[in-house]
Structures are given as structure tokens and as C-alpha cells.
Amino acid sequence: MKKLFVSIYKESLLLLRDIEGLILVFFMPLCLVVVMALLQHRTFQNLEETKIPVIIVDHDNNALGTAFRNGIRKFGMFEVTEITDTNPNTIIEARRNVAEGKFQIGIVIPENTTNAIKTRVLDLVRKQLPLSFESQNQTQAGEAVISLFFDPITKPSFRDLAQSKLNEFASWTETRIIFQTYSKIIDSFTGKSTDISYPDEPIITYSEDSVSEYTGGLTPNAVQHNVPAWTLFGMFLICIPIAGNIIKERNDGCMARLKTIPVSYLGIMSGKTFVFIVICMLQAALIILAGIFIMPLLGLPKLVINHNWGALFTITLSSAFAACGYGVAIGTIASSYTQAATFGSVSTVILAAIGGVWIPVMVMPEIMRHISEFSPMNWGIRGYYDVFLRNSGTIEILPAAFRLFIFYIICTLTSLYFRKYSSSK
Amino acid sequence: MDDKSIVEIRDLIKRYNGRLEPAVDNISLEIHKGEIFGLIGPNGAGKTTTLMILCGLLKPTSGNIRINGSDLSHDLNLIKKFIGVVSQEIALYEKLTAYENLYYFGRLFNINKKELNPVIDALLNRMGLFKYKNEMIGKFSGGMKRRINILAGLLHNPKLLILDEPSTGCDVQSRNVIREYLLELNATGTTMIYTSHLMDDVEKLCSRISIIDYGKIILTGTPAGLISLHPECTSLEDLFLISTGRYLRDK
Numbered sequence: 001m002k003k004l005f006v007s008i009y010k011e012s013l014l015l016l017r018d019i020e021g022l023i024l025v026f027f028m029p030l031c032l033v034v035v036m037a038l039l040q041h042r043t044f045q046n047l048e049e050t051k052i053p054v055i056i057v058d059h060d061n062n063a064l065g066t067a068f069r070n071g072i073r074k075f076g077m078f079e080v081t082e083i084t085d086t087n088p089n090t091i092i093e094a095r096r097n098v099a100e101g102k103f104q105i106g107i108v109i110p111e112n113t114t115n116a117i118k119t120r121v122l123d124l125v126r127k128q129l130p131l132s133f134e135s136q137n138q139t140q141a142g143e144a145v146i147s148l149f150f151d152p153i154t155k156p157s158f159r160d161l162a163q164s165k166l167n168e169f170a171s172w173t174e175t176r177i178i179f180q181t182y183s184k185i186i187d188s189f190t191g192k193s194t195d196i197s198y199p200d201e202p203i204i205t206y207s208e209d210s211v212s213e214y215t216g217g218l219t220p221n222a223v224q225h226n227v228p229a230w231t232l233f234g235m236f237l238i239c240i241p242i243a244g245n246i247i248k249e250r251n252d253g254c255m256a257r258l259k260t261i262p263v264s265y266l267g268i269m270s271g272k273t274f275v276f277i278v279i280c281m282l283q284a285a286l287i288i289l290a291g292i293f294i295m296p297l298l299g300l301p302k303l304v305i306n307h308n309w310g311a312l313f314t315i316t317l318s319s320a321f322a323a324c325g326y327g328v329a330i331g332t333i334a335s336s337y338t339q340a341a342t343f344g345s346v347s348t349v350i351l352a353a354i355g356g357v358w359i360p361v362m363v364m365p366e367i368m369r370h371i372s373e374f375s376p377m378n379w380g381i382r383g384y385y386d387v388f389l390r391n392s393g394t395i396e397i398l399p400a401a402f403r404l405f406i407f408y409i410i411c412t413l414t415s416l417y418f419r420k421y422s423s424s425k
Numbered sequence: 426m427d428d429k430s431i432v433e434i435r436d437l438i439k440r441y442n443g444r445l446e447p448a449v450d451n452i453s454l455e456i457h458k459g460e461i462f463g464l465i466g467p468n469g470a471g472k473t474t475t476l477m478i479l480c481g482l483l484k485p486t487s488g489n490i491r492i493n494g495s496d497l498s499h500d501l502n503l504i505k506k507f508i509g510v511v512s513q514e515i516a517l518y519e520k521l522t523a524y525e526n527l528y529y530f531g532r533l534f535n536i537n538k539k540e541l542n543p544v545i546d547a548l549l550n551r552m553g554l555f556k557y558k559n560e561m562i563g564k565f566s567g568g569m570k571r572r573i574n575i576l577a578g579l580l581h582n583p584k585l586l587i588l589d590e591p592s593t594g595c596d597v598q599s600r601n602v603i604r605e606y607l608l609e610l611n612a613t614g615t616t617m618i619y620t621s622h623l624m625d626d627v628e629k630l631c632s633r634i635s636i637i638d639y640g641k642i643i644l645t646g647t648p649a650g651l652i653s654l655h656p657e658c659t660s661l662e663d664l665f666l667i668s669t670g671r672y673l674r675d676k
Contacts, residue, residue: 002535003535010525013525014518014520252514252516253512256512256516259480260505261530262533262534
């Protein structure tokens with residue numbers, strides 16, 4: 001135990017005397033989390049919150065055109081610019097604006113669209129109730145073709161969503177006209193004016209809720225995802241300074257001296273692991289605090305941590321163990337700093353990618369979802385999601401924490417085996 | 426192993442993985458208590474490999490080694506307490522002070538703080554480094570680092586000191602201080618195994634030497650005795666060149 005304490009003391013001194021290195025260890029992951037949260041904020045935002053710039057050229061200038069424009073504006077997801085001038089050049093102008101990227105969607109409502117719909121509805125009613133139209137002239141049924149054109153860089157998901165919303169609205173307008181026509185016919189039969197208007201709101205509405213025990217109804221957002229995800233990434237990147245520390249010690253001959261002293265390799269590595277675990281914990285605390293206090297200042301949502309401190313501490317500690325164990329293994333096995341830095345950084349990026357740091361595992365292809373099961377960062381993220389989004393307690397996150405701790409043990413045993421093997425070469 | 430032997434090496438062979446030629450080829454040696462034993466040879470002759478095996482840093486391919494009556498392959502931890510090692514590298518932490526370096530290594534030998542602090546002060550004083558006690562090793566000159574490097578192997582008062590080129594790169598003054606201190610230690614009963622390319626140091630320090638080349642011991646005896654056996658030699662350096670040849674050993 002005395003040897004462990006003195007190793008911790010030595011490692012702490014070495015670390016504290018490398019102030020620049022220490023600042024980088026804390027500052028870089030913090031920067032990474034903030035930048036990634038800002039970048040991914042839009043992706044995580046509900047599309048309803050995003051305004052799509054739309055230009056509407058209304059040559060109809062009638063009931064449908066007006067209702068259509070008002071309705072589209074009411075959806076809230078469009079930033080609407082209207083042109084009601086019936087000059088044909090306005091269509092060319094609108095197309096050019098969309099092509100230049102000033103608008104993502106252009107909508108052209110041609111002349112007589114309202115009349116075309118009305119005529120079609122009247123034709124249908126005439127076929128059904130011929131007596132009611134005896135005194136009226138026959139009309140020619142027209143076609144209502146609303147043109148849509150998109151900026152080529154508009155994401156397919158945006159196009160689909162916009163198109164589906166427009167279809168929804170066109171159907172509603174058409175139904176409204178049908179309703180009004182039938183309403184007038186019925187009034188003429190009964191001789192009374194019912195004056196019933198078609199309801200502005202849909203009859204069927206949807207209520208949405210995340211299945212979470214959290215009473216606030218918390219849903220994943222850029223901050224809730226990025227803070228734990230990039231905290232884990234930062235933790236695992238600590239494998240590079242740990243490995244560098246071990247390799248420097250070996251190259252300087254200090255490790256050879258330590259081998260001539262009655263102290264175990266496990267004891268020496270435990271001293272390093274302890275100090276770097278403390279660094280990881282402080283790093284995580286700093287990033288979480290940034291999520292709570294700094295990110296809202298940058299226009300991002302505030303990190304909600306649910307106050308399950310035991311669970312949060314357990315998952316952070318076990319992640320720190322896994323990250324430090326990984327660093328010790330790389331430092332023991334790599335024969336040069338270049339090897340360790342290259343392998344450490346690239347493998348951390350790979351583990352992060354398959355673990356769901358960049359994109360959540362749920363949107364990965366099936367094979368990648370299976371592969372992600374093998375990434376310790378995936379176990380860590382799951383643990384953090386449990387704490388932050390599902391309001392899980394310490395018991396619930398134990399399986400994830402246990403996996404991370406087993407990973408640490410495997411890394412440590414690998415280091416010990418490799419150390420033993422290298423002295424018999 | 427007789428009473429006067431402190432180290433007994435029997436039929437020692439070390440063959441590195443992937444190498445056909447053994448680095449150490451069937452060496453047998455006895456080192457007596459209280460002597461300073463010099464192991465000299467050209468680069469790649471097998472000196473450092475032999476010392477690394479004696480320190481437990483490498484495992485031999487075959488052969489037996491007994492140190493102070495204990496078998497190296499079974500009682501390594503016991504032997505580690507008995508020996509002190511001074512490597513040819515400056516095995517110190519540059520960002521720790523002289524005191525912190527010595528304190529760290531001393532504590533790993535289980536020396537308690539109360540006993541350790543006076544030992545550190547005395548050793549630093551003896552090597553003329555006491556006033557630099559709280560300065561970082563990174564700021565020391567090469568000679569100062571060498572002296573601290575030696576002290577780090579002496580904290581636990583070892584009975585056998587293994588020195589692998591301890592004064593390489595030192596100026597004349599530092600070499601002189603080191604030499605005097607090693608003789609002083611030897612006078613208190615510390616046995617030493619010493620390797621160096623500095624034949625002058627070997628001649629002045631060692632009571633007995635072995636010349637090793639291509640992993641084999643080719644000569645063993647007192648420096649004066651060996652020189653006298655070769656009338657054409659006037660110094661240990663002459664003897665060394667006659668025994669190992671004048672061609673360069675770049676590999």
C-alpha cells in the first residue's frame with residue numbers, strides 16, 4: 001500500500017509539473033464537446049423547429065390560393081414568401097431564386113386552380129344528384145396541377161417532409177371545397193341556411209411522449225447526447241498521455257530501474273491508473289458543468305442530469321477505469337511513442353464511431369448495431385443514457401459499469417502478460 | 426558456492442529471439458565478497474546482457490545464477506533487496522527534484538520516511554549535491570545526473586552493487602568523485618560488478634576483471650596479473666586490444 005501511495009505521489013508531481021499538458025487534457029475535450037454539440041444541435045432539433053424558406057407564386061388568387069398560403073403559414077415549419085402577381089415571369093423568377101438557394105422550395109399555384117377543383121367537385125355531385133343541377137349548364141372539368149420545385153441541395157428527408165405536409169394541406173383544402181359544395185346543395189334541398197363551416201383543426205390529432213420515467217418528459221437532444229458521448233471520447237483519448245508516460249519511463253531507463261526494485265508492475269501501473277482516473281473524473285465533471293452552465297449561454301439546451309449522483313459517479317468511474325486500463329495496455333505493448341499515439345488515437349476514433357459517439361447506435365445499420373456491442377464506449381453511452389434520459393439508479397447501470405470494469409481487468413491482465421513475455425525474449 | 430563467493434554464474438547462455446548467435450555463450454564466473462569485479466569487452470560483447478540477467482531484467486536461455494546463496498530464478502525478490510543497480514542510462518525523472526527522485530526510489534525499497542531522509546541528505550552531501558537537493562534533475566549537468574543516478578542505486582545500502590558504465594559522459598572531476606566514492610563504499614564491504622569502456626577507471630577500481638568477447642569469457646584475473654602475463658602490454662588498454670582485436674565493432 002505504501003508503494004502505491006508513493007507511486008501516486010510521484011505521478012501526481014509529474015503531472016502537476018506539466019501544466020501545459022494538463023490544460024490540454026482538460027481543455028481539448030471540453031472544446032470538443034462544445035463544438036460537437038453546436039454542430040449537431042440542428043440535427044437533433046425537431047424538424048418542426050426548423051423554418052424552411054418557401055416561395056409561393058399564387059396565380060390562382062382565389063379561395064384555394066389564399067387558403068393554401070394561409071394554411072402553409074399556419075404549419076409553422078415554413079418561412080413563406082408570397083408572389084400574387086399573375087405575370088408569367090414571376091414563375092421564372094421564383095425558379096431562379098430556388099436554384100440560387102435563396103429558397104429551398106418553390107410552389108406555383110396556377111391560374112384557375114380553385115375553379116378547376118370546384119368544377120370537378122360539381123361534376124361529381126351532378127353525377128350523384130342530377131336533379132339538383134337541372135337548371136345549371138354543364139361545365140368542363142379542369143385539372144389542378146400545383147408545381148413544386150426544390151433547391152438541389154435540399155435534403156431528401158426535408159423534401160419528403162415538405163411534400164407530405166403540402167399533400168396533407170391540399171387534401172384538406174379539397175375536402176373543404178367538397179364539404180362546402182355539398183353543404184350548399186343540402187341547404188337548397190332543405191331551404192335553410194345551415195351556415196356550417198368546415199373545421200379549421202383536424203379531427204384526429206396525435207399526442208407524442210418519450211417513454212421515460214423522468215417526469216419532465218426528457219428527450220435526447222444535442223447536449224444530452226454529446227456531453228456523455230464526447231466525455232467518453234475524451235476519457236478514452238487519455239490513453240495517449242498514459243501510453244506516452246509509460247513509454248517515456250521505459251525509454252529513460254526508469255522502468256528498468258523499477259524492475260530491479262522489489263515492486264510489482266501492477267503496483268506501478270496502479271499508481272498511474274489512480275492519478276489518471278482522477279483526471280478523467282475531473283474532466284467529466286468539467287464537461288458536465290459546461291453542459292449545465294456554458295452550453296445554454298451558447299444557445300444550446302441545458303444538460304439535465306437527473307441528480308442520480310450515485311449512478312452518475314459509478315458509470316463515470318467505471319468508464320475512467322476502462323479508459324485508463326486501455327492506456328496502460330497500449331503503453332505496455334507499443335514499442336514507441338509514435339506507435340502508441342497512432343494506435344491510441346485511431347483505435348479511440350474507431351471505438352467511438354462504432355460505439356455511437358458520432359451517430360446514435362439506433363440509426364446504424366443492423367450489422368453495425370451488433371458490432372457496437374463490442375465497444376466499451378457503447379457500454380458507457382448506454383450507462384449515461386440510462387442516467388440522463390431514463391432516470392436510472394445505481395443498480396440499473398451496474399451491468400454497463402460491470403462490463404467497463406471487466407474491460408479494465410482484461411486490459412490490465414494483457415499488460416501483465418505482455419510485460420512478463422517481453423522480459424523472456 | 427564457497428563462502429567467499431557472492432555471485433556464482435554457471436553455464437549461462439542467453440540467446441535473443443530471432444538471433445542465431447548467443448549474446449552470452451556459456452559463461453561461468455565467481456565473484457567474491459568485497460571485491461570490485463570488472464567485466465570489460467567491446468560493444469556487443471555481452472557485458473550488459475550478463476548484467477541485465479543478474480539484475481533480473483532478462484531471463485537467461487539456460488544456466489544457473491546464485492547471488493548470496495539464493496537462486497536467481499526462484500528468489501528474485503529476495504535478491505532485488507540485496508543488490509543495487511546503476512544503469513548506463515540516466516534512469517531518473519527529469520521533472521522531479523533530486524530529493525523527490527531519491528525519495529521515490531527509496532520508498533519503493535520500503536525504507537520509512539524517517540530513516541530515508543537522513544540517508545538522502547548524507548548521500549547528496551557525499552556527492553557534493555546537497556545544495557541542489559530541491560532542483561529538478563532536468564536542470565542538472567551530465568555529471569550531476571550521473572552522480573544522482575548512482576545514489577539512486579545505493580539508498581537501501583545494497584551488499585552487491587552492479588554498475589553498468591556508471592561514469593560515461595562525465596567530466597574528469599565527476600569521474601574522480603565517483604571513483605573515490607566507489608572505493609570508499611567498497612572499503613565498507615560492498616561488493617561491486619563494474620563495466621566500463623574507460624580502461625583507466627577499470628584499472629584503478631577493479632581488483633579482478635574478466636574480458637568478454639562474442640559472449641565468451643576470454644580472460645580472467647587481476648589487472649596487474651593479466652598485464653604481466655603479456656610482456657608486450659604496458660596497460661589494460663593494450664591487453665584489451667590484444668585480446669579483442671583492433672577492428673571496429675559496429676554491430
